[in-house]
Amino acid sequence: MGLRLTNTLTGCKDEFVPSDPQYIKMYACGVTVYDKCHLGHAMQAILYDIFARYLRFKGYKVTYVRNFTDVDDKIIARASQLGVSPLELSDQMIEISRRDMLSLKVKPADFEPRVSEYIPQIIAYIQDLMTKGFAYVGQDGSVYFRVRLKEDYGKLSRQNISELRCGVRKDVETGKEDPVDFALWKVEETPGATWDSPWGRGRPGWHIECSVMASEILGDSFDIHGGGRDLVFPHHENEIAQSEAKSGGTYARYWVHNGLLTVNRQKMSKSLNNFISIEDAVRDYGYELIRFNIYQYHYQSNIDFSAQGFFLGLSRLYSMYRTRQRVIDYMARHDLTPQSANSHPGFHQAFCEAMDDDFNLPRVMVVIQSVLQSQNEIMDKKFSAQNAMELLSLESLLHNILPILEIGLREPQEFFHEIHSRYLALKSLTFAWVTEKIELRMKHRTDKNFAMADQIRDELLALGVSLLDSRDKTSWELSEKALEELILLK
RNA sequence: GGCGACAUGGCCAAGUGGUAAGGCGAGGGAUUGCAAAUCCCUUAUUCCCCGGUUCGAAUCCGGGUGUCGCCUCCA
Numbered sequence: 001m002g003l004r005l006t007n008t009l010t011g012c013k014d015e016f017v018p019s020d021p022q023y024i025k026m027y028a029c030g031v032t033v034y035d036k037c038h039l040g041h042a043m044q045a046i047l048y049d050i051f052a053r054y055l056r057f058k059g060y061k062v063t064y065v066r067n068f069t070d071v072d073d074k075i076i077a078r079a080s081q082l083g084v085s086p087l088e089l090s091d092q093m094i095e096i097s098r099r100d101m102l103s104l105k106v107k108p109a110d111f112e113p114r115v116s117e118y119i120p121q122i123i124a125y126i127q128d129l130m131t132k133g134f135a136y137v138g139q140d141g142s143v144y145f146r147v148r149l150k151e152d153y154g155k156l157s158r159q160n161i162s163e164l165r166c167g168v169r170k171d172v173e174t175g176k177e178d179p180v181d182f183a184l185w186k187v188e189e190t191p192g193a194t195w196d197s198p199w200g201r202g203r204p205g206w207h208i209e210c211s212v213m214a215s216e217i218l219g220d221s222f223d224i225h226g227g228g229r230d231l232v233f234p235h236h237e238n239e240i241a242q243s244e245a246k247s248g249g250t251y252a253r254y255w256v257h258n259g260l261l262t263v264n265r266q267k268m269s270k271s272l273n274n275f276i277s278i279e280d281a282v283r284d285y286g287y288e289l290i291r292f293n294i295y296q297y298h299y300q301s302n303i304d305f306s307a308q309g310f311f312l313g314l315s316r317l318y319s320m321y322r323t324r325q326r327v328i329d330y331m332a333r334h335d336l337t338p339q340s341a342n343s344h345p346g347f348h349q350a351f352c353e354a355m356d357d358d359f360n361l362p363r364v365m366v367v368i369q370s371v372l373q374s375q376n377e378i379m380d381k382k383f384s385a386q387n388a389m390e391l392l393s394l395e396s397l398l399h400n401i402l403p404i405l406e407i408g409l410r411e412p413q414e415f416f417h418e419i420h421s422r423y424l425a426l427k428s429l430t431f432a433w434v435t436e437k438i439e440l441r442m443k444h445r446t447d448k449n450f451a452m453a454d455q456i457r458d459e460l461l462a463l464g465v466s467l468l469d470s471r472d473k474t475s476w477e478l479s480e481k482a483l484e485e486l487i488l489l490k
Numbered sequence: 491g492g493c494g495a496c497a498u499g500g501c502c503a504a505g506u507g508g509u510a511a512g513g514c515g516a517g518g519g520a521u522u523g524c525a526a527a528u529c530c531c532u533u534a535u536u537c538c539c540c541g542g543u544u545c546g547a548a549u550c551c552g553g554g555u556g557u558c559g560c561c562u563c564c565a
Contacts, residue, residue, distance in 0.1 A: 011494095013506075031565070044565035074563065154493090159561075163492045206563080228565030233493075235564085258565070259495090265558065268565095296503065296513080301496085302558070309502070312514055322527070362504050366512045376528055380521090450523060457525075468526050477527080 003058070003356045005224075006300060008232060008255040009156055013358055016254060018223045023061045025222035026052060027214045027252065029231055030066040030112070033093035034074040037100050038275035039290070039305065040228075040261035040268040046291055047258050047299050047359075048226050049106045053404045054355050065217050066109035067210060068094050070116050071203050076190050085192035087116060100278040104287045105406040111217050115209040119195045122204045122212045125246065126184045126197075134245040135184055138175030143185035143199050148178060150241045156255060157233035182238055184208050207238035211251075215243065225252030229260055229300075230267070259302040268305065276305070285310060285487070286418075288407050292317050295361040295405065311487045315480055317407070318419070322477070323372045325412035327395060330379050334388060341392035343400050347371050351401050364405070371398060416477070423478055423486055427463060434465055438474050441467075 003016040018024045028048040031041050045066070052064040070090035079089040094114070101108065115122075126143055129135035138144050147153050147161065154160060161180050183205035185197060194201045204212075214222065220243070227236060236255065243251035260267050263274040281290055293313040297303045331338065347367055354363035371394050378391045402408045424430060437456055444453040457467050464482025468475050478486070 008494095029565070032563075034563095037565090041565050047565095072563075157493065157560075159493055163561090226565095229495080230559065230564060233560055234562095260559070260565070262558080267559070270564080298504075301503085304502095312502070316513070319527090326528085360504075362512075366504080369512065373529080377530095380529055445523085448523080454524070461526090466526060469522075469524095470527090475527095479526090 003055075004358055005254050005256060006358050008236075008257050014254070016223075018060070019221065019253065022059075023063075024055050024224065025063050025065075025218040026055075026224040026226070027065045027067075027210070027218060027222060028109075028225070029210060029227035029235070030068050031097060032069040032072050032074060033090045033097060034072065034078045035093065035270065036277045036279060037097050038261075038268055038270075038277050039281045040275070042100070042104055042106075042278045042281065042290060043261050043294055043303065044228055044258055045101060045106045046104060046294055050361075050404060051224075051226070051256075051359060052109075053107070054359070057400075057404055058352075063111070063218060064109045065111040065113065065214065067213050068097070068112060068114045069209060070094065070114045071193055071209075072206075076193050079192075086190070087192055090114075090116075096279075100282070103282045104278065104290065113213040113217065115204060115213070118209065118213055118216065119204070121216055122208055123185075123195075123197050125208065125212045125215075125242075128246055129184065129242065132245060134242075136177065137199055138177065138181075140175030141187040141200060142175050142183055142202065143187075143205075144176050144181040145184050145238070145242060145245075146177065147180045147182065147241065150245055152244075153241050154237065156237050156240055159233055159237065182207065182234065184242070207235055208242060210235075211239050211243045211246075214239075214252075215247070220247035221250050222252055224254045224256055226256040226258065229257045232257055258299045259297070262302045262304045263306075265302075265304055267302075285314075288410070288415075289313050289317055291405065292407050295365050295407070298362060299359055307488050311484045314483050314487055318478070318483060320368075320372060320408050321410075321412045321415045323376055324408060325416070326379060327375055327391070328412065330391070331395075334383060336388055336392060338392060338395045338399065341389055341396045344371070344390075344393040344397040347374075347394065347397050348400070351397070364401075368398075368401070368408075419486070420478065423464065423482055426486065426489070429463065429465075434460070434476060438467065438476065442474060445469075 004013050005016045006012070007014045026048070028044070030045075031037055048064070048066065052062050055062045068090070070087065075086050075090055079086040082089065098108070126135055129145065130143070134146050134149055135143050136146060185199055185202050185208075186205055187200045187202040188194060189201050190203070194203050214225070225236070225239075240251050262268060263272075266272060266274065268275045289310060293310060294303060296309075296313065330336075347370065350367045350370075351364060354360045354367055357363065375391055375394050378387045378394075381387055398408070420431070424434070437460060441453045441456040444450070444456070460467060460476070461479060464479050464485065465476050466479040466482075468477065
């Protein structure tokens, strides 16, 4: 069963055939570290992390590279504003970014190169382009890429060079031979962010870094190159132009582009000031809810962030842990151990088919939904050895696939405790108070004084605490309304 | 102005030629002292509009309309 991937280069969902049948090389554009990352960056990082995890799950060896852009106009501007050196600022931001990724349970990529560490290679690369005639020193002393010489320029974004020129493009650099050319090396002298080169002191242009770092680590040609949809043009187009001009061969074989996180349908971005930082998002919603919501959409779609959407996710996540807890209790009661069964073949296949179909996470979520439902169904039935085995195989399946997604892995008790404490604190209530109320109601119930018992239950429900009576005891959880309140207050 | 993507029930969202997944919501049932939770059933003859191709289209083609992204840094 093979993976199929939507390839921006062809515009089709292509069968994915790695150049080496066992080894996949993947590169994803990381962030420019001039400020804290926001939820949109989180979405991208989570997605490519999952792709890498799934490919490994399928048995491939994977090398995954995700870069940090630490040399850039914005970094320089920001650093001078803050009165620190550009690399000091980017050091700080990289550290924060790593912490953010950790808090989202995103595994580090195998390589996380920084532009500033690849300056000699970038210079050599540009020199090579120059000897091949693709690069030239412009009138302003900077080095540019001769776009028109690359005949298939525009093949990724389907842009036509002659049409580009009549665009609303501003600030055309004066040193270029042709307005469509782009900078490889910008000559200037900002302290702390420039290096000596054959063309004078300066720094790398916008797109060269990815080409250089990708080829240094993965080689001239590799399997998957990913990034946000907003990078298709010009960033990825230019990467292809440079890389293929230099190597003469194919650069990335499959181009994957994820959708963007939007707010009121508009892209989440610093400039629109409609962003939420990863730090804030994790604090307010938790990493798991963020991931859970991302999985409701295909990676190519934009995800419109809204509190209402997050509420839906929370109520389903809550429900997931309810089942997780129920399974744990059930296994304890019947003395079952999870290791004693193989992964459920039917659902295992369904999961792989969904992932193989262009990483169709919404379909994966349906599979998980069905697994949980089947577990509940089994536990609703009379106990039998056969049912127990079925339950264990479902459990074994979840143990296999949930670590790829990083959801549903916590101790349910811990999950509930966290969310319940937050809610109770919000309402200035305590666990002890709720327990007291429940015990009081229990007395009324055993006395068959249902009117009083129901009154207490209604009182608690009005506060968002919903009671669940089982044969011997009463437990409680948060009502839908309470969950909604918890999210909407953010 | 150019390029690209998207438009599916009250809401969210899968689905690239074979007769509309799933979730939320709503209604009914099993269960329950009554509830909650859980499970079961029902809830789009139809996929923005108009043409075309085809035995057959949400899916392909042409033309509209609308939304978004890119063409300046952007995941």
